[in-house]
Amino acid sequence: MKPPRSSSLIALALVSALCPTPGRGHESPIDHVERELRLFAEDGKAWLVYRLLPTERATLMELKTMDADGDGTISDRERAGFFVGKAQAIAKKITLNIDGRPLPLEPGGSVRCDPQLGQTFLFSGPLPALQPGRHPGRLVDGHSRDYPGGFVWKDPGREGSEAIRFEPVTPATQAGPHDHPPWLELQFNVVVR
C-alpha cells in the first residue's frame, strides 16, 4: 500500500480552512466507507469480492437516491436499478493490472445487502495466459478515492485455485478511521505454479 497522503491534503485543507474551528478537524467531511476485499483466481478469471460498509447516514442518503419516485419507500425495482448502476460505476473506477497489462472487471450477480449495512459486489475479468512464476499485479480503487476508509483484504493468498494465487506484497489491512490511505492500492504477485 502506498501512502500518498499529501496529494489529497490540498482539498482537505481547504475544507478545514472554512470550518469554524481553528484546529484541524477530521481529514474529510465525507462519510468514510470501510471495505473488505477478496481477490483470487478461479475458472480462468480473476475475481474480486468487494464489500462496502457505509455509515447509516450514507445509507440513508443512498435510499434518497434510490427512491426515484420520492414516495419514501424503496421498491424492489428501485433498489435493483440503483445497485446495478452502482456496480457499474465502481467497476469503472477499479483498475487491475497484471504484468502491467490492464484487466477490465465486469460486475456480476446481484448485490448482497447484509445487516451491518454491508453491500457486497462481485466483479470478474478473464485472466491472461500466465507462465509459471510470479507476475506483479496492482489494484487501484478509484471508488475509495471518493469514499475513503480502512480496508481488509480477506484471506489473501489463500483463496481460489491452488494453481494460481494472488499473494499480497503490501499489507492486507489498513484499518482505523484516521489511519488509512487516501485511496486503496494493493500490490500483489500472481503466483502461477
Next chain:
Amino acid sequence: MNHQTIFILLGLVVCGAGRLPAAERILETAEPIVVDGVLDEPVWQKAEPVEVDYLGSKPGQKSDEKRMVAKYAWDGNYLCIGYEAFDTNLVARGNDRAEGPTGNQRDGASIFDPQAKVDVVEFFISFGDEHFMWEIHHNALNQFNDVFCIVPASEWPVAKGSLAPYGIIFNDGEWLRDDPPHTVAHAVKLKPKADGQPSTVNDASDIDTGYTAEIRIPWRPLGIPRTAETWRQENGKRVAGPWNLEGQSVSLLAVLQDGDLPERYHHSGPKRKPDWFHKTQPDWPVYECGSAEETAAAAAVRRLLADQEGGGASAATVDALRTSGIAAALAAAGFLDEGKPPSQAEMLFDVIAAAAKCRRMHPEILRIYDPAAFELFYSPTAAAAQQPLAAGLAWKTWPRSLPEAVVRGAPLPTLDWLKSQAAATSPDLAKLRLLFPAVGWWLRAGNERQHAEEFCGVVAALAENPAVAADPPTAAALLKLVGDARVVVAGDWVIQMLASPDEELRQAAATSLGRIAAAGKPGSPTLPAEERSKMLAAWLARVRDEQSSSVLAKLAAAAEAWPESKEVSGAMLELFRRSPDAEVQRSILLAVANTRWPDRQFMIRESLEKATGGVLGAALDAAAVHPDASHLPAIKALLAEQPDPSPQLIDAVGAVGDSESLGHLLGWLKREKNPAVRMKLILAINRIPGEGSARVMADLLASAAEPLEADLLCRVASQRNLPGASRFLGGLAEDVTAPVAVRAQAIWALGNYADTESRDSLRRLSADTSKYFPELAAKRLIPEPLEQARLFIDLARLRQGEKAAEVEVVRRFDAATPATQVAVLRSLAQIKLDSPPIATGLRSGDFAVLEAAVRAAGAARPAKYAADLAAIRQSPFITILLDSGLDIWQLPAALDEATKAATTPTAVP
C-alpha cells in the same frame, strides 16, 4: 448501528465469564457420505472448519501456514471425518500389516520412520473418558490404523507395569469392528499440482499440494454411551439403531505429522499442553452433535458459549455474530435458560442487546439490510416473535445485561411487563430500578421509533403507583427517567416531588423539571403552554423557598429551560445575590452562558470582579459568549494579575475586542510556547477590530514558521484584508518546499487580494501547475490530486473576479471527489458567489456536499434556489435522516437560513 459495539461487548463479556462445559457443534448430514475422499457432500460445505495448525511444542500457538483443516459430521449410524492436508512433499509408508474384519481389512500405515520422514494424520476420539480412547491413523496412500489406547491413572498399579511403558497401553491388536450393515470406510483423493496432475506420494522431485480424505466409523465400535441407543422393529425383529445423537458430545483431537517440517506435529487443540496426545484428553476440543437445520447465527452463539471456557471469543465467532444481525439475537434467545450459570445469561443478553440495537434504524433500512429484524419489530405478529428475547423478564434474578436487551429487542413484552408493574400493589421495585436507566437512555438518545408514546404513558402510570412514589430510590430513578424521556404527562408528579422532604428527590425533580420544560424550547418537542406555565410557577416557588445549595444548583441548571424569561432572570439574579455557595454561583453562570436573560451582564460583571476558581472560569466562559464593554475593567484587572494566560481569559479578552489589550496579548504570544495556547492567542488578537490588529496579523503571517500557525494565519488573511499580505501569500503558495496543506490555504487567501502581486502569483501557478506541485504530478495512477490543485487555483482566480476561470472550475468540479466538492461549495458560500456547482451540489447523494450546497445557495442567491431547497426539505429520506440524529452539519439550520434569505424583499431571483 455502531459496528464496534458488539465486538467490544463480546470481548468484555467473554473475558469475565465463568466456566461452562464447552462444546462446538458438528452437523448432521441429511444424506449419507459417499466415502471417496472428495469433500463434495453438502454437509462439508456447511461444517465448521477445524484448524489443525497448533504447534505441538508451543501451546496455543499456530503455524504461519495452513497445515490441515478437518471437518466433522454425523448421522444416526456414523461419525464422519473429512479433512484436507496441505503438504508439498507427500510421504507415506505401509507397516506391512493388515487389520480388520473379514472383507474389510485395512492396510496399516507406518507412523514413524526416521529414514522416510513419513506423513500421517491422526484422530483421537473419546466420549469424555480420559483413560480410554481410540487413536486413528491415516495417510496419503489411504493406509489406516486403529489403536485402542488406555491411559491408566497414576495410582493404578498397571500404570507402572510393563504394559504401559510411557504410561499408555497401546492395544494395537484391537481394531474397530463393523456394526453390520454399517462399516468402517476411508478414502483419499490427491489434490492437483500446478500442472493439473495429481500430487504424487513418495516422489520428492515435484511439488505436491496435498490431499483430501474421508473417514467413516460406525458409532458402536467407537464406544458411544448406550443411552444414545435406540431400537426399531424390522421384519418382525428388534433391530438396533439409528443412534440418537442429538446433543451427544464427543472429544476429538486431530493431529498432523509432517515428516519434512522441523515442527513435526500440528494439532487442533488450542488449550492442549505439550505431552502425549493421549494424556491431554481433558483439553481436547469437545463437539456436540447438532441438527442439520442449525443456522449460522446459532452455530456462532454456540461457539461463543464454547469459547467462553477458553477465555475469549475467536475473531471468527465475533465476525459471524456481527454479520448475522438480528439473527444473532434470535439465536441467543434460543439458548436462554434460567437454570444455567448467570455468566451464560449475561453473555446471551449482551448478544441480544448488541444485535437489537438496530431497532433504532429506520424500518426501510431494516427491510433492505436485515429483513428478519424488520419482521421482528414491524410485522403484525411482532409481540409473539419478541417473546423469546424477553424470556428473562420472568426470571427470579435478572442478569445485568437484560434491561438493555429487552428494551431494544423486545419492546412489546417489556411494555406489557411495565404495565403490569404499574398496576401492581407491590411492584418489583428492584427490577424497576434496573430497567429504568435502560429505558431512559434509549428514549433520551432518540432511538425509540415505534413506541415512545406507550413508554411515556407507562412511565406516567408508574409515577401514579403509590408504592413506587413512596420508595425514595425507585422514585429518584423514575424522576430521572421522566426527565430523560421528557414525559410531559408526568409533570404534575415531578412538581409534587419538588416539595419532597427528601433532598435527593428534590434534586432529581429539579433536573427532571428542567428537561421537561426544555421540551418547549425552539427546535424541541412541543410542550403545551399551560404545562409550561405550571412548571415555571413551580420552579419559581421552589427557588424562592429552597435552602439546600445542592438543590439550588440543580434548579439553576434547570433554569436554562427558560432562556428568554425576565421572571427567571430576576429569580436567578436574586439567587445570585442571596447564595454565596460556589456550586450555586457556578451553576448560575453556566446557565447564563446558554441564555439571554436581561440580568446576565450584572451577574457576569459581578463574578469577574469578585469570583475565583471555578466560578471565575464559568464567568469568563459566559463573558466570551456575551461580550460587553462593561466587562473590560474586570478583564483588564485579571490581565494584569495573571502572569500566564488561562484559555478562558484569552477567549474573554478576544470576545470583548478591546484594542488596548492588543499589546498584552502580543506580549503573551511572544512568551508562549504551547502551540494550542498560541493558536488561541492569535485568534483572540484577530477578534480585535481595527488596523492595529490587522498589522499585527500581517506581521505574524510574514514571520510564521510553524505550519499550523501559517495555516491559521492564511485563513485569517483569506477572510480579512491584511496589509501587505499578498506578497507573503504568493511566496508561500509558490514555495514547493512548504507543506501542501499550507500552500492550499495561501492560494485561497490570494483570491482575497486583487492586487498585481497576487494576480501574477495565481497566473504563474495556473500556467504551470505541475511545476509548482511536482509531488502531486508524480501520482499518476489517480490523476485527481493535480486536478484538485488546478481547481483551487482557478477558484482563487474566480474569487479575484476573473470570470473566465469559472469554466474550468465547473469542469473540474464535476469530476472531483465529494471532499473536493465540499471545499469548493464552502468557498463559494464564503464569497457569496453563485456558480453552477451549487445546482450540482443540491442534487448530490452525499450529505456533506448537499449541506455545503445548501449553505452556498443560501449565501449566494437563495431566491434562485428556493424550489430546490423546498424539495430537499420535503424529501422523505432527508426527514428520516434528520430525525435519526445523524446530522452533524446542522442542515435544518442551513435550510432555514437559506429559505429565510430567499424570501427577503431584496433577494435576487
